[in-house]
Amino acid sequence: MxxxxxxxxxxxxxxxxxxxxxxxxxxxxxxxxxxxxxxxxxxxxxxxxxxxxxxxxxxxxxxxxxxxxxxxxxxxxxxxxxxxxxxxxxFQHPEILIHDGKLNFDKLSHLGITDEELKEAMREHGVEHYKDVKLAIFEVDGNISIITGTKDLKQTHFKRKKVHKSLGLNM
The missing domain is CATH 1.10.287 (Helix Hairpins)
Known part of the structure; x- marks a missing residue:
């Protein structure tokens, strides 16, 4: 050959x-x-x-x-x-984490997204409570997009950080 x-x-x-x-x-x-x-x-x-x-x-x-x-x-x-x-x-697809204020615990667990990470993404978007989130989407690039449906929607990007589980350190 x-x-x-x-x-x-x-x-x-x-x-x-x-x-x-x-x-x-x-x-x-x-x-x-x-x-x-x-x-x-x-x-x-x-x-x-x-x-x-x-x-x-x-x-x-x-x-x-x-x-x-x-x-x-x-x-x-x-x-x-x-x-x-x-x-x-x-190719991966975006995953819905929150829909109309209701968390998808199965999806969050499957993706390994912690409550702290989700709250950080919400704060980045100026949202305080889960009930105020119309949609939270885990994008294929690792970002978490938050849509509130309010007129004062902020355009920010939350890039998920990897957390070393045994040390609790951000990587």
Whole structure:
């Protein structure tokens, strides 16, 4: 087999595996990476490097693998734009945390959003009580949007911080 075709096929397999693995592990907010996530990504990239290029450690082999990854990424973006089922599988969706003042405890628990984080987001939006929130939405980028329905609605952004559970430190 052509060595560059071999690199292309290996890169395709690794790309598909990583895409599915990240989606199935439920990672909600890649923009909010903590130290553990960064270490994992670095180690995975090192672990799969040989799986993509095999024994070919030449510059051309590395460029071929990188080119395949860029092409796959471009094609996948085009396909997901046209295919709703695939788009729904790959991309996250906003989650409603509060609707008409009622908290969705199951969703909050599932997403690991604490009461303190939700109250902080509300304060950022100038809201004091849950009952005043028409909608609180956990956005795919990690932001929590608050809609009150009042005329003095403030446009602010609350970026969720990762909290290290054992130390209680913000990361």
């Amino acid at each position: 052509n060595p560059y075709l071999d690199i292309a096929l290996r890169s395709l397999a690794v790309y598909a595996f990583m895409l599915i693995a990240i989606r199935l592990t439920g990672k909600k907010e890649l923009s909010q990476l903590n130290t553990i996530d960064v270490v994992l990504i670095l180690l995975i990239s090192n672990a799969v490097q040989n799986a993509m290029v095999g024994n070919n450690t030449s510059l051309l082999g590395g460029l071929a693998a990188a080119a395949v990854l860029f092409i796959l990424n471009y094609i996948l973006k085009k396909i997901t734009f046209k295919n709703k089922k695939l788009r729904d599988f790959i």
